Amino acid sequence: MISVKNLNFSYTKKPFIEHVTFEVKSGEIFGFLGPSGAGKSTLQKILTGLITTYTGSVKVNGTEVKQRDNSFYEQIGVDFEFPSLYEKLTARGNLSFFNSLYKKQGDIDALLASVGLTADAAKKVADYSKGMKSRLNFIKALLHDPSILFLDEPTSGLDPSNARLMKDIVLTEKARGKTIILTTHNMYDATELCDRVAFIVDGEIKALDTPHNLIMSKGAAKIQYTYLHNGREEKGQVSLSKTSEDELLARLLRNNQLLSIHSSEPTLNDIFVEITGRRLQ
Amino acid sequence: MRQDMKPSMKPLLRSFGMFIRQISKDSMLIVVCIAPILAAFFFHFGIPIIEGLLCEFFRKTTVLTPYNLLFDLFLSILTPYMFCFASAMLMLTEYDEGMTSYLAVTPIGKKGYILSRLLTPAVISFFASSLLLLYFALTTWAFMMIIMVCLLTSLTSIAVALLVFSISHNRVEGMAMAKLSGLMMLGLPVPFFLLSNVQYIFAFLPSFWIAKLGMEQNVLYFIPALLTSLTWLWILYRKFERKLT
Numbered sequence: 001m002i003s004v005k006n007l008n009f010s011y012t013k014k015p016f017i018e019h020v021t022f023e024v025k026s027g028e029i030f031g032f033l034g035p036s037g038a039g040k041s042t043l044q045k046i047l048t049g050l051i052t053t054y055t056g057s058v059k060v061n062g063t064e065v066k067q068r069d070n071s072f073y074e075q076i077g078v079d080f081e082f083p084s085l086y087e088k089l090t091a092r093g094n095l096s097f098f099n100s101l102y103k104k105q106g107d108i109d110a111l112l113a114s115v116g117l118t119a120d121a122a123k124k125v126a127d128y129s130k131g132m133k134s135r136l137n138f139i140k141a142l143l144h145d146p147s148i149l150f151l152d153e154p155t156s157g158l159d160p161s162n163a164r165l166m167k168d169i170v171l172t173e174k175a176r177g178k179t180i181i182l183t184t185h186n187m188y189d190a191t192e193l194c195d196r197v198a199f200i201v202d203g204e205i206k207a208l209d210t211p212h213n214l215i216m217s218k219g220a221a222k223i224q225y226t227y228l229h230n231g232r233e234e235k236g237q238v239s240l241s242k243t244s245e246d247e248l249l250a251r252l253l254r255n256n257q258l259l260s261i262h263s264s265e266p267t268l269n270d271i272f273v274e275i276t277g278r279r280l281q
Numbered sequence: 282m283r284q285d286m287k288p289s290m291k292p293l294l295r296s297f298g299m300f301i302r303q304i305s306k307d308s309m310l311i312v313v314c315i316a317p318i319l320a321a322f323f324f325h326f327g328i329p330i331i332e333g334l335l336c337e338f339f340r341k342t343t344v345l346t347p348y349n350l351l352f353d354l355f356l357s358i359l360t361p362y363m364f365c366f367a368s369a370m371l372m373l374t375e376y377d378e379g380m381t382s383y384l385a386v387t388p389i390g391k392k393g394y395i396l397s398r399l400l401t402p403a404v405i406s407f408f409a410s411s412l413l414l415l416y417f418a419l420t421t422w423a424f425m426m427i428i429m430v431c432l433l434t435s436l437t438s439i440a441v442a443l444l445v446f447s448i449s450h451n452r453v454e455g456m457a458m459a460k461l462s463g464l465m466m467l468g469l470p471v472p473f474f475l476l477s478n479v480q481y482i483f484a485f486l487p488s489f490w491i492a493k494l495g496m497e498q499n500v501l502y503f504i505p506a507l508l509t510s511l512t513w514l515w516i517l518y519r520k521f522e523r524k525l526t
Contacts, residue, residue, distance in 0.1 A: 048386045051526055070289060070390040078386045084379030086299075088306050097299055101292045101387050
């Protein structure tokens with residue numbers, strides 16, 4: 001669905017995006033994870049054809065992006081991080097305009113209902129809250145039922161319930177067979193939504209795998225427990241895979257002497273820091 | 282390279298429709314667009330009246346009449362200048378709203394956006410200024426001269442729109458830049474008042490050559506006028522495209 005080979009690009013003479021190579025399969029949610037300024041949005045601009053002065057090969061839906069024509073945009077939907085809407089128009093007015101640009105046209109009422117904006121459809125976008133604008137901006141990308149979705153920080157600035165709503169829509173779209181490119185610096189979104197993630201720092205892909213494999217490759221899950229020893233609380237720790245070898249833990253379990261026990265898995269953020277030496281948030 | 286070629290007509294028309302719709306919702310831009318018509322009426326009917334009053338006051342046979350061609354030239358540039366100013370203001374609003382980048386990733390595309398926001402207003406203003414010149418000019422114009430001058434003033438006005446949009450960050454800065462861009466028209470009165478070769482200091486301005494073309498009625502002046510316009514367009518388009526990305 002998407003094939004990027006030896007991609008290089010820079011805004012200045014100093015190299016920025018360097019030797020980037022990856023493939024995204026049809027129906028996959030692929031995440032770009034990295035701190036601000038890492039090159040995630042630039043990569044998205046290249047994939048969507050906003051930037052064409054790159055070297056290497058970037059194929060989306062079988063089309064080399066440099067050689068696309070405007071029918072290319074019938075197949076992709078883009079949700080930028082910051083809302084791009086006509087403030088003087090109503091939500092319905094905005095959706096009607098964008099709907100009219102495509103050959104395949106969506107059901108505006110159903111989309112408004114999916115993000116809880118039916119009651120505010122006749123309100124001017126200028127009067128919308130930030131969260132409402134984000135939701136409207138998101139469904140704008142779904143209007144023409146594109147086969148590939150590019151989502152840049154889709155849950156940024158949303159309250160937890162609306163963030164949940166958006167994530168559920170993303171998962172529904174995946175279930176409908178869409179390929180989704182998710183750009184984020186939110187490790188929880190990436191872990192929950194993405195089939196595979198690419199860690200991007202300073203314009204380079206430092207790691208690429210499923211969130212589970214990335215987590216497991218660098219640090220296995222551990223069990224941590226506490227118990228009393230000579231009247232003092234002590235801590236114990238063992239890798240999940242070596243639980244049976246921990247005789248102390250076995251004895252404490254047999255004698256019901258544990259004060260607490262819980263498993264501890266490294267997060268994607270821990271792995272990101274370990275691999276790249278940088279923090280996500 | 283086949284980059285962003287041939288935007289199809291439907292999205293292009295929708296985009297231009299949105300351009301008109303946005304202007305109709307902005308009272309300042311409505312005034313800007315009808316200003317050339319008001320100016321045409323003023324030049325055509327007001328200036329002869331003022332001329333009569335001035336001649337009577339100064340006891341002269343002519344005061345403004347020698348500059349009638351200059352008024353006509355101003356009229357020829359006013360329509361495209363105002364249309365392209367409105368376009369630049371609208372593009373700055375769209376830039377603020379994040380629409381500029383977004384429309385480039387729809388079937389409108391980057392080229393379609395440029396066509397609907399710059400080229401189409403310039404083409405309309407070409408016809409509008411030709412008509413105004415045809416019916417409201419104070420001097421007699423040959424048809425071909427009207428076509429040449431209005432083509433050049435439309436090209437110059439696109440350069441003005443590119444200048445205003447590329448250098449300004451928002452509408453407030455755009456307004457200030459638009460006033461500054463009025464200097465692009467400074468070349469028009471130069472051949473009327475600077476008769477020595479010093480006038481060629483202004484040769485980098487397309488408006489200077491447009492005035493020479495109008496005064497001398499020599500089609501050869503069309504060439505430097507076109508070349509200076511295209512040079513300005515080339516320089517400013519590169520800045521404009523960087524801002525679009």
